[in-house]
Amino acid sequence: MPWRRTITCGELRETHVGSTVTLNGWVNTYRSQQHQVFIDLRDRYGMTQVVFESENDADLFAAAGMLRSEWVVSITGTVRERLPGKANPKLTTGKVELLATKMTILNRCPATPFEVFSVPQENATLADPPQLANEDLRLQYRFLDLRRPTLHRTLALRHRLNKVIRDFLDHERFLELETPLLGKSSPEGARDYLVPSRVFPGSFFALPQSPQLYKQLLMVSGYDRYFQIARCLRDEDLRADRQPEFTQLDVEMSFVQMDDVLTLVERLVVDIFQKCIGVTLTTPFPRLKYADAMMRYGSDKPDLRFAMEIGEMSDLFAATELGPFKDAMAAGGRVRGINAVGGAPQYTRKQLDEANEAFKAAGGRLLAWVKIEADGKVGSSIAKFLTPETQAKLLERFAAKPGDLILIGAADSEDATASAMGGLRVLLAQKLGLIDPTMKEYKVAWVIDFPSFIWDAEEGRWAANHHPFTAPRDEDVPLLATDPGKVLAKAYDLVINGYEAAGGSIRIHDRSVQSALFGVLGMTQDQARERFGFLLDALSYGAPPHGGIAFGLDRFTMLLAGTTNIRDVIAFPKNQRARDLMTGAPALVDDKQLKELGINLNET
Numbered sequence: 001m002p003w004r005r006t007i008t009c010g011e012l013r014e015t016h017v018g019s020t021v022t023l024n025g026w027v028n029t030y031r032s033q034q035h036q037v038f039i040d041l042r043d044r045y046g047m048t049q050v051v052f053e054s055e056n057d058a059d060l061f062a063a064a065g066m067l068r069s070e071w072v073v074s075i076t077g078t079v080r081e082r083l084p085g086k087a088n089p090k091l092t093t094g095k096v097e098l099l100a101t102k103m104t105i106l107n108r109c110p111a112t113p114f115e116v117f118s119v120p121q122e123n124a125t126l127a128d129p130p131q132l133a134n135e136d137l138r139l140q141y142r143f144l145d146l147r148r149p150t151l152h153r154t155l156a157l158r159h160r161l162n163k164v165i166r167d168f169l170d171h172e173r174f175l176e177l178e179t180p181l182l183g184k185s186s187p188e189g190a191r192d193y194l195v196p197s198r199v200f201p202g203s204f205f206a207l208p209q210s211p212q213l214y215k216q217l218l219m220v221s222g223y224d225r226y227f228q229i230a231r232c233l234r235d236e237d238l239r240a241d242r243q244p245e246f247t248q249l250d251v252e253m254s255f256v257q258m259d260d261v262l263t264l265v266e267r268l269v270v271d272i273f274q275k276c277i278g279v280t281l282t283t284p285f286p287r288l289k290y291a292d293a294m295m296r297y298g299s300d301k302p303d304l305r306f307a308m309e310i311g312e313m314s315d316l317f318a319a320t321e322l323g324p325f326k327d328a329m330a331a332g333g334r335v336r337g338i339n340a341v342g343g344a345p346q347y348t349r350k351q352l353d354e355a356n357e358a359f360k361a362a363g364g365r366l367l368a369w370v371k372i373e374a375d376g377k378v379g380s381s382i383a384k385f386l387t388p389e390t391q392a393k394l395l396e397r398f399a400a401k402p403g404d405l406i407l408i409g410a411a412d413s414e415d416a417t418a419s420a421m422g423g424l425r426v427l428l429a430q431k432l433g434l435i436d437p438t439m440k441e442y443k444v445a446w447v448i449d450f451p452s453f454i455w456d457a458e459e460g461r462w463a464a465n466h467h468p469f470t471a472p473r474d475e476d477v478p479l480l481a482t483d484p485g486k487v488l489a490k491a492y493d494l495v496i497n498g499y500e501a502a503g504g505s506i507r508i509h510d511r512s513v514q515s516a517l518f519g520v521l522g523m524t525q526d527q528a529r530e531r532f533g534f535l536l537d538a539l540s541y542g543a544p545p546h547g548g549i550a551f552g553l554d555r556f557t558m559l560l561a562g563t564t565n566i567r568d569v570i571a572f573p574k575n576q577r578a579r580d581l582m583t584g585a586p587a588l589v590d591d592k593q594l595k596e597l598g599i600n601l602n603e604t
Contacts, residue, residue, distance in 0.1 A: 003074030003104040010046020012093045016079040023048060023098060024106070026147065027071045028117060037064040041075065041098075042117065044152045049088070049097040050075055060103060070109035070116060070147075076102040113137060116147050135567070140581040142572055154569050157276060158557045162229060164275045165249055168268050174225040174251070179214035181207060181231070186531060191235035193244075201598030207233040210550060212467060213535055215252040216507055219546040220538045224254035229553065241499065241555050241566045244578045249556075251504075252548035258490055258506055261547050262446060265494065265502065269444065277560050279442060285494075286445040293447050294415075298336075298422020300450070303498030304443035306434040310421045313337045313408055316393055322385040324366035328410035333365070334417040335410040339398035340428045343405035344371045347431075352381070355407070358427070363411050364420035370394065370406040382408075426498070440562060444496050452476070452487040453520060461522040466491050468521055469514070469535075470505040471547075480516045490547070501556050504549025511539040 005024040012021070025043035032038075037052040052064035067073065077100040088094030114133030132138065138145040145151065166176065185192045185206035192206040210232050218226050228250045235244060253261065266283045273279040286304075293302050296309045313335040317325050325335050340346075347355070352369050359367035370380040372395070380386055386394070398406055407424065411417040429435055452472050453462040462484050464470065472480065476487040490506035508514045514536065518528040529536065557569040567573040574580055594601065 002102075003106065005074070008045035009041050009043040009048045010092060012048055012079055012096050012098070014081065014095055017081055017096060019079050020076065020101075021079060021098065022074060022076045023050070024074045025072070027067050027069055027073060030067055030069065032065060035061075037061060037067075039064070039067060041073070042149075044149075044156075046092055048093045049082070049091075050077065050100050051097050052100045052103075056099070057101065060100060063103060063105075064100070067105075068109070070112055070144075071105060072107040072109070074104040074106055075100050112144055113141055114144070116144055117149060136575055136581055139567075139573070139575050142582045146571065151568070154557070154561045154563070155571060157561055158553075158569060160276050161272060161553065161557055161560065164272050165227075165229070165268070168271050169225075169227045169251070172225065172264065174227045175223055177218060177223065177226050177228060179208070179211040179218075179228065179230065183208055183214075193233045193235050196597040196599060198597050209234050210248060211250050212469065213532075215250055215548065216469065216535065216543075216546065217538055219252055219254045219507075220541065220543045222254075224544070226250075226252045226548075238574070238576050238578060240564060241558065243554060243566055243570065244574055247553040249502075249551035249553050250548065251550070252546060254544040254546045256506075256545070256547055258448075258492060258547065261504060261506070261549060262492060265549055269494070272556075273442065273560075277440065279440060281442065281444060288445055288447050289449045290447055290451065291449070294418040294422075298418045298420070298425055299498070300447055301493065301495045301498060301500045302422075302445075302447075303426065303429070303435075304445055304495075305441055305497060306429045308338055308340065308425055308429060308434070310336050310338055310418075310425060311397055313394070313397075316390050316397075317410075320385055322366075322368075322382055325368075325410045328365045328412050328417075331412040332414070333410055333412040334414055335408060336417055336421050337394070337398065337406055337408040338421065338425055338428065339400055340405040340407060340432060341401075342403050343428065343432055344373060344403050347405060355424070355427070359409055359420055359424060362420040362423050363416040365410045365412065367407055367409045367424070370400075370408070372400050372402050372404045372406075374402050376402050437562075442496060442559075444494070444501075447493045447495055448491070449473075449488045450491045450493075451485070452489040452491075452517075453484045455485070462520050464517075464521060465489065466503070466505055468517060469507050471508045471513070472517070477513060477516075480513075480520055484520045492549070494549070494551075496556075496559050499555055499559060500552070501559060502549050502551040504547065506545070506547035509539060509543040509545050511536055511543075514539055 003024065004022065006022045009023055009025045023041055025041045028040040028042040028047060030039050035054045039050050040047050041050050052061050054061040075098065077098040079096055080099055082095060082097050114137060182195060182205040185194060185204060190209060192209065195205040195207060197203045197205060208230070211228060211230050215226055230248050230250050231245060232248050233245045236242070238244065266285055270281050270283060273281050290300055293300055295312070298310050314329060317329070317335045320326055329335065356367040368380065368382040370378060372378055378391060394406065400406060409417070409421055409424065411420050451465050452470065454465050456463040466489060471490045472487045473490055479487045492504060493500050494502035508517065515525070515528065554566050554569055558564070558566050561569055563569065572580070572582065579586070
């Protein structure tokens with residue numbers, strides 16, 4: 001083929017000067033002068049400046065004048081140095097250019113619905129356009145959006161992440177094994193995506209929310225070290241870091257305790273950060289108990305890049321006549337506060353009122369404030385409810401200094417108070433500039449000792465906090481029959497910069513304990529047998545102690561790439577309404593297909 005590529009658009013250097021090469025790629029920018037046409041030719045490896053000169057080949061020069069952005073071309077030419085002062089230090093190929101001697105137009109492109117990647121040559125850099133088009137439009141034309149160099153780099157990073165994982169776990173004697181995509185629906189957890197069976201009308205497969213049960217069965221079968229980079233699906237409401245279909249690194253090990261899992265995962269995470277983005281992490285990672293994390297940070301996935309811990313204030317307001325605080329504590333809630341160090345001049349009265357409204361929208365009763373002015377004077381929205389003694393203790397508790405702003409909030413329950421204050425803590429950090437988005441700073445920690453159960457008020461029963469196969473702490477097993485709310489789980493989450501990057505647990509390997517836990521969840525023996533009989537049988541046939549963890553690889557890649565939108569790290573994501581705008585899925589199917597599946601949508 002006369003247009004076969006001999007080198008990529010990112011490889012040319014001064015050592016190639018004088019060589020004849022052939023480049024293939026997309027026209028990125030086009031600039032025409034009286035006797036020269038310049039184009040920047042782009043592929044996924046980089047960009048090279050190509051020059052067409054009228055004095056060398058008038059016909060080729062004329063043909064170059066027809067080129068437009070995003071046309072696909074093959075260009076053969078001679079590599080030469082750029083003129084003095086014309087080098088572009090922002091390009092790896094910026095010291096050379098290609099003097100074209102031959103061109104083949106491989107495909108033309110109409111005007112694109114948005115700018116793919118086009119910047120003036122003197123500012124050329126492999127970055128996004130200054131203003132990205134509307135996301136839904138970019139998702140509709142995802143095949144164009146994916147041409148952006150930032151997405152090329154992100155998907156290459158994702159490839160690198162997968163390779164590092166596979167190499168590390170292979171060295172640790174893990175086997176990569178696949179589990180089924182078509183399984184049985186389980187009512188626990190998020191909603192399943194269901195697949196109707198043509199062979200068994202009226203019956204349905206469920207697509208996997210995770211390979212949880214299958215990997216446990218592999219442990220029972222003696223495959224003591226398993227991993228899988230698995231596709232998982234959950235029919236749940238979306239957000240910036242969640243998609244209906246996602247990729248999960250599943251890891252499971254036999255004959256391990258929690259410390260064994262955590263130690264191995266720490267070594268894996270250190271390897272990933274070092275080899276993928278050149279960041280060195282220190283081990284062991286800090287471990288936070290769930291109760292402490294909720295108390296100090298208002299979240300079970302705290303962002304530890306900034307301090308600003310939440311402090312308990314209920315004792316200072318035990319006898320208060322301030323209605324919202326009094327009512328909140330009477331309902332079982334708490335009063336807690338945060339010292340936004342240096343925040344007093346940052347917040348106007350109007351902004352504090354807006355913060356109060358946002359706090360109440362998050363489930364709080366009232367967000368009060370205390371300002372320590374530069375001259376040491378103290379002002380407060382609840383001044384008449386603060387005795388001199390209470391005010392002095394409040395300032396002492398937060399080591400408050402002139403210029404500080406103390407925010408005090410209350411809600412009707414322990415969980416509501418923690419959640420509202422945790423959200424406030426993050427908003428304060430953003431307002432006060434405590435997180436530098438340009439700095440690749442990573443704070444990694446474990447959160448442990450989660451409650452095994454949460455009370456589902458709507459259903460009037462206990463629900464599994466993680467999943468119903470998580471082992472309770474050995475000393476808490478008797479509480480399954482007497483006080484499930486006090487049972488703590490052998491569960492652990494890996495938290496990075498305010499995101500849950502991975503979560504796992506030691507599993508139940510004793511059938512009697514598993515049956516007792518199903519009982520706490522309100523399942524009768526017959527119901528447990530119907531839903532999970534195969535698991536109960538497996539636990540009866542010599543199940544070893546085992547445990548593991550699952551990484552959300554999309555979210556993990558998002559953290560490594562420094563973005564906050566999970567759609568930036570997935571080649572073909574859904575939009576915020578779980579639609580594929582490019583293909584039009586989900587879509588209607590014809591009646592013939594439905595009839596074959598025994599489905600009649602017209603039935604009333």
